[in-house]
Amino acid sequence: MKKIRLSWLVGPLSVLLLGIALWRHGNQVLELAPDQEGWALLLFGLGATVAAQWLNAIAWWALLQWLRVPLPLPQVLLLFIRTNVYKYLPGGIWHQLGRLRWLRSQAVSGRRALLAVLLDPLLMMIAALCLVPLGGLQWGLGLLAPFALLLLRPCWLNPLLERLLRSKRAMLGPAEECSSDAPLLGSPWQPLLLELPFLLLRFAGFGCCVATFSSISSLGLGVWLAAFCLAWVVGLVVPGAPGGIGVFELVLLARLRGLIPEAELLAVLVSYRLISVGAELLAAAGAQIDQRLAIRSQ
Known part of the structure; x- marks a missing residue:
């Protein structure tokens, strides 16, 4: 019980610390108002983030195919996009529950459905760690991060998934069972590549956002990318932070502190969070409208 309570404090504490940093540098951040070119860059960033949501949905569809769950691509895309915004609800698992329940409604076994929602963040984490070496050695992290690929070897993947299945079996509900099945063969390389x-x-x-409020060349593209991926992974795996809010920003602040002015970095983080949430809301709204139009046409 104590662990659960502590995990719930992670998100609020991270947001509090980020708020303190914003309060300390608030005036400096406000002075970094974007010009016309900056607004154009932010709009382009919004479009790129919306497109990323659909590509993430395609990767999940490819994962379902690998799990031998042959569901139609349009249905999977719309479901994935609509449920993506649920991750910002307290608990941070409602997007997974929405997808799990939908898969069960499509006559997918409890085990396969649960594997589909558990493998998705694992693949995102491994993909992000594979990009970390582009930032250099980083005190050895650049050398160690790609070893996450070993988790996809069947001899490591199956025991890991069995442990995750046991810990998350409650998501299926008291009336459901996660029946035993043969171990997975091979590795989900295609979903990972997507x-x-x-x-x-x-x-x-x-x-x-970086180009609007700071400069990519100030650190180099690889360093920015590595820091982004590292913060993405931490925000993904730390419990109690729905959507990684606060945790993602704090990791980037800690990683890049002293390398660029803190006010610039805070402006980048706030603008990116707004773009990220806005893009997911736009994509979800588009998916919802598309579904309603399809229902009316029938």
């Missing part, structure tokens, strides 16, 4: 351009598109949106 996660790479998804992350690069997300970074493109982030890079637009």
